[in-house]
Amino acid sequence: MAAAKPAYGQVKDWVRQHIARGDWRPGDPVPSEAALMERFGVSRMTAHRALRELAAEGLVTRTQGSGTRVAQLHRISSQLVIRDIHEEMAERGHEHGTRVLKVAQEKAGAELAGSLRLRKGAPVFHTVLVHLENAVPILYEDRYVNPAAAPAYLDTDFTRTSPTSHLLEHAPLTEASYTIEACLPSADEARALGIRVSEPCLVMMRRTVSGAHVASVARQLYPGSRYSFSGQFAA
Amino acid sequence: MAAAKPAYGQVKDWVRQHIARGDWRPGDPVPSEAALMERFGVSRMTAHRALRELAAEGLVTRTQGSGTRVAQLHRISSQLVIRDIHEEMAERGHEHGTRVLKVAQEKAGAELAGSLRLRKGAPVFHTVLVHLENAVPILYEDRYVNPAAAPAYLDTDFTRTSPTSHLLEHAPLTEASYTIEACLPSADEARALGIRVSEPCLVMMRRTVSGAHVASVARQLYPGSRYSFSGQFAA
DNA sequence: CAGTGGTCTAGACCACCGA
DNA sequence: CGGTGGTCTAGACCACTGG
Structure with missing residues (x-):
């Protein structure tokens, strides 16, 4: 029945x-x-x-x-779900690895300070990671974090906890915006991902807000040959 | 108050x-x-x-x-809205133009027939268009349509009505799925878009279902330098 | 078992639209 | 003005979870 x-x-x-x-x-x-x-x-x-x-x-x-x-069905709207990469791989039954390229405190330049709503020269946390799926580089993540939103960010063991996890844990998400584009990787990025500089990549720029603070701005680069976003919609 | x-x-x-x-x-x-x-x-x-x-x-x-x-906010989910390109430009106050490269009836190959749930060799409608925003090529659209879902598709004046509009009008949407990737354009595509073959593009593959029929499968190519998807999310 | 959420009813008052 | 949707109440029965 x-x-x-x-x-x-x-x-x-x-x-x-x-x-x-x-x-x-x-x-x-x-x-x-x-x-x-x-x-x-x-x-x-x-x-x-x-x-x-x-x-x-x-x-x-x-x-x-x-x-x-x-309704005028003049649009196909669909949920684009942006998930923690670790979880996504776990669901596919794949192994997740991380290569940590940079964990540092820096002074914000003018543009970055604007994005994070900080004064120019204010301290910011900066991490650069490469995420591996079954030992294959799949995501280059360059992220700046507002210390006020996640003071302990730099103490994280990024081989065990992803930046996204840490931030969601310590800075409850209230707002986010993103942009998806196609671009070519820089020489450094291509080297870190093990791809040619002529290989197109999806790049997602994301900015997250937690309460009164801009928590983080991140640039994530996915090799086009190894990753795609997909979704569906059903009336 | x-x-x-x-x-x-x-x-x-x-x-x-x-x-x-x-x-x-x-x-x-x-x-x-x-x-x-x-x-x-x-x-x-x-x-x-x-x-x-x-x-x-x-x-x-x-x-x-x-x-x-x-809830465990382990995902940022956001509405990715896929709209009719014509309407999107109108909203930006830009002028929309269309270059029609192909309007034809063809026989479905094996792979295409599978996607459309038709027999191999069955007739299908095929259109290739370039959409212009303020006279700049912004989207290369290669689309196959199931004649059963939209019999009058080929009679459309595509310089006035977009394929999406025609299909939404004649084949009410019940289901859709899409994939977004990054890739390089073919020589033909690059020429039609007026870009170099080394310029990365966003490609969206979309399949729409209307009632019992697969209505259409389309491949849409956006030059990375001229277009991006964006969205936001607020708790 | 008590507490929870999932559903449903038969009323009610209000604000709004269009003839 | 009648018909519409927007909200709200005070009950009710049920299915499920957890101790």
């Missing part, structure tokens, strides 16, 4: 199907809560919850006083 | 703040629905809704019989 679906779930599925099959096209009205109460013999709260969740998923739009309509 | 926040929103904010400030750390218990009823003088449905939505946002995890806990 199928696991008994809750009533609001049945309503959601019913609406979803009509949209997916094209019975109701973008802009068309969806049955009102009152109509769904009759149609399914449920209370208004239940019908309301079904439509509210569909709205949260972006499948319909609701306007108070006017009604519910099928 | 601040717009009066609904009760469930106040509860959510209160919990969110305690998590963001680190008062409650990942794994710590969050007050139960009963406790929140007392604390805020709300009904259980209201307290429940607050916690349910926080769970949907990934900030807490709930286990029936056990309780609610602060």
